[in-house]
Amino acid sequence: MRLENKIALITGASKGIGKAVAEGFATEGAHLYLVGHKDKKGLNEVMENCKSKGVTVNGGLFDVGNYTEIERMMEEVGKNFGGVDILVNNAGIINPTPFLEISPQQWDEVIKTHLYGTFYCTTETVRRFMKDKKGGKIINLCAPAAVRGSIGVADYASAKGGIYAFTKNAARELLAYNIQVNAILPVAKTRMTDSLAEFHGAEGKYLFHLADPSVLVSSFVFFASEESDYVTGQVLTVDGGMMC
Numbered sequence: 001m002r003l004e005n006k007i008a009l010i011t012g013a014s015k016g017i018g019k020a021v022a023e024g025f026a027t028e029g030a031h032l033y034l035v036g037h038k039d040k041k042g043l044n045e046v047m048e049n050c051k052s053k054g055v056t057v058n059g060g061l062f063d064v065g066n067y068t069e070i071e072r073m074m075e076e077v078g079k080n081f082g083g084v085d086i087l088v089n090n091a092g093i094i095n096p097t098p099f100l101e102i103s104p105q106q107w108d109e110v111i112k113t114h115l116y117g118t119f120y121c122t123t124e125t126v127r128r129f130m131k132d133k134k135g136g137k138i139i140n141l142c143a144p145a146a147v148r149g150s151i152g153v154a155d156y157a158s159a160k161g162g163i164y165a166f167t168k169n170a171a172r173e174l175l176a177y178n179i180q181v182n183a184i185l186p187v188a189k190t191r192m193t194d195s196l197a198e199f200h201g202a203e204g205k206y207l208f209h210l211a212d213p214s215v216l217v218s219s220f221v222f223f224a225s226e227e228s229d230y231v232t233g234q235v236l237t238v239d240g241g242m243m244c
Contacts, residue, residue: 002225004029007081011035011064011121012091014042016190017141017213021088024217025224026050026057030086033077034059037091056081064091064117065109074124084129086137086224089118089163094192096152096199107155114159115166122170126179134178139223140167142185142235144243152199164235171233180232182223187239188213211240 008025012018014036022034023046032050036043040061050057058080062073077084093113095106118140130136144150145157146164163183171181189210219238222228237243 001029002221002227003086006030006085006224007033007083008086008088008224009033009035009077009084009121009125010088010090011117012037013046013059014039015046016192017186017188017216018088018090019046020213020217021090021220022046023049023053024214024221025086026053026055028221028225029055030224031056031081032059033057033081033084035064035073035091036061037063064121065112067116067120070117070120070124074128078128083133084125084136087121087125087139088220088224089121089138089140091117092141092156092192094153094156094196096196097155098152099154102155110155111159111162114156115162118163118166122166122181126174126177130179131177136177136179137224137228138170138179138181139220140181140183142167142183144185144187144239146185148243152196167235168233175232180223180228182228182232183235184216184219184223185235185237185239186213186216186219187242188216215240
């Protein structure tokens with residue numbers, strides 16, 4: 001029970017990595033506020049799974065790329081739990097598209113969801129819940145495309161590259177408040193990798209052999225627990241050796 005009685009806010013929790021992390025944190029004793037965007041059914045299922053582990057769970061649907069929605073979300077978190085010890089910025093979208101065919105609208109939506117969402121959730125969580133108590137854990141989500149060239153994901157890669165740099169800089173500025181900010185660069189089978197496999201066709205078939213997101217959970221637990229109190233500003237690649 002390495003997260004016993006900690007309060008964790010997890011975005012993008014209705015499926016994939018967010019779902020696995022939520023259920024893993026619940027197993028470790030964390031109480032949860034879970035955030036989805038449009039999939040109410042999926043979010044409810046994850047919430048029930050987590051409640052069955054004996055922890056308190058609440059949550060709702062919010063657009064993390066909309067600052068007004070984040071303010072409303074934080075008000076709900078405060079009402080339900082009074083604070084946050086752990087923030088996991090996992091919410092994300094992907095729409096594989098050739099670079100020259102990406103519309104301004106798609107670019108804005110992807111950047112806002114990933115990069116703006118990470119910024120909004122981090123600043124509001126720190127200001128409201130972590131700064132005064134001088135402590136907290138923030139875990140961001142990076143991606144292989146942020147550190148190597150790819151095809152069809154220029155918008156997604158740019159957002160994740162921004163999150164990579166944001167993690168380093170936020171970690172440095174929040175040292176004084178004993179808030180550790182780290183990122184995980186994960187590779188596992190999710191709806192995003194399914195989309196990439198479909199986009200790449202035969203060249204992307206290897207993506208269907210990726211591990212289940214549950215293999216990532218222990219890395220998130222490490223960054224969320226006191227075991228990582230002396231670790232900040234780091235980006236941990238958890239990919240089964242894909243980027244060796």
